[in-house]
Amino acid sequence: MKTRITEMLGIQHPIIQGGMHYVGFAELAAAVSNAGGLGVITGLTQKTPADLANEIAKCRDLTDKPFGVNLTFLPTVSSPDYPGYVKAIIEGGVKVVETAGRNPSEVMPYLKDAGIKVIHKCTSVRHSLKAQSIGCDAVSVDGFECGGHPGEDDIPNMILLPRAADELEIPFVASGGMADARSLVAALSMGAEGMNMGTRFIATKEAPVHQKVKEAIVAASELDTRLVMRPLRNTERVLTNAAVERLLEKEQRLGKDLKFEDIIDEVAGVYPKIMMDGDMEAGAWSCGMVAGLIHDIPTCEELISGIMAEAEIIVRKRLEGMWAA
Numbered sequence: 001m002k003t004r005i006t007e008m009l010g011i012q013h014p015i016i017q018g019g020m021h022y023v024g025f026a027e028l029a030a031a032v033s034n035a036g037g038l039g040v041i042t043g044l045t046q047k048t049p050a051d052l053a054n055e056i057a058k059c060r061d062l063t064d065k066p067f068g069v070n071l072t073f074l075p076t077v078s079s080p081d082y083p084g085y086v087k088a089i090i091e092g093g094v095k096v097v098e099t100a101g102r103n104p105s106e107v108m109p110y111l112k113d114a115g116i117k118v119i120h121k122c123t124s125v126r127h128s129l130k131a132q133s134i135g136c137d138a139v140s141v142d143g144f145e146c147g148g149h150p151g152e153d154d155i156p157n158m159i160l161l162p163r164a165a166d167e168l169e170i171p172f173v174a175s176g177g178m179a180d181a182r183s184l185v186a187a188l189s190m191g192a193e194g195m196n197m198g199t200r201f202i203a204t205k206e207a208p209v210h211q212k213v214k215e216a217i218v219a220a221s222e223l224d225t226r227l228v229m230r231p232l233r234n235t236e237r238v239l240t241n242a243a244v245e246r247l248l249e250k251e252q253r254l255g256k257d258l259k260f261e262d263i264i265d266e267v268a269g270v271y272p273k274i275m276m277d278g279d280m281e282a283g284a285w286s287c288g289m290v291a292g293l294i295h296d297i298p299t300c301e302e303l304i305s306g307i308m309a310e311a312e313i314i315v316r317k318r319l320e321g322m323w324a325a
């Protein structure tokens, strides 16, 4: 399949693995890229720019295909050395960067000078247009279904994707709720040039996370995510557990008096405990509603080649067959 995204990124299949904190290590990024998609290393999971440089080098040892790095600009407890991370990306010869959170205008000149393609992930048409206006090459349009930060507009992809298609000139991929060939064909039919998956890629053999995390996603249904931190306007979709229910109870009790410090136990420093130690009650961790569509733990190659094979059947047999009938 050839789309504006496969052409732009030099990849075989229009499938991207979104940056994920404590998931997007070199092993996963390389596995996705080797399977013909675009794997993405999560920049800020690496504690320093030197660590990111090592992770990029490690990924390059594992694949000769293109891969990207995610740079997230969200409120964090520490303040990351963004210029240092950008330098590591450029010196590491990375050719694609996925930005997210705030718009990436301050790093754009450096990335563009280095010939890097920038895909900004955003949750609204207005942020997508802003990304286009500051020179981003593509956007990843993240609907309300998504794992992680869906923004505050709550527009699901059934509406958001065609709205983006109506307004944007640069290509976009659909993100949030994408799991299989049905997602890909639907996204393409709504104007996207490919899809970005997060949660689905955690439940793969190569994702370097604790087995309990993968099993939790397989066990979860579409009813098992919750939105936390809405009162702080930093909404995050997470898998429910005892810590999340405790957090929601605090949100309800404190109302508009809620401060970040009130929920720090449930949200700060959680990712290594969940992803590496498998301590599944440690706190809130991002997970999409798409968990309800995930029932297995394939390799990235099985997942991506299966999606592409089935997408062809859907288009050439099921849809085409409907016209013939």
Ligand SMILES: Cc1cc2nc3c(=O)[nH]c(=O)nc-3n(C[C@H](O)[C@H](O)[C@H](O)COP(=O)(O)O)c2cc1C
Pocket (backbone or CB within 6 Å): 017, 018, 019, 020, 021, 023, 042, 070, 071, 072, 099, 100, 101, 121, 142, 145, 146, 147, 148, 149, 175, 176, 177, 178, 196, 197, 198, 199, 200, 285, 286, 287, 288, 289, 290
């Ligand atoms: C565990 C987890 C961690 C994530 N961490 C990040 C992150 O650090 N930066 C970012 O831009 N997006 C992050 N995301 C969002 C994903 O890149 C992607 O946009 C999202 O998962 C898409 O929705 P889906 O889970 O329904 O596929 C994370 C998602 C998950 C599930």
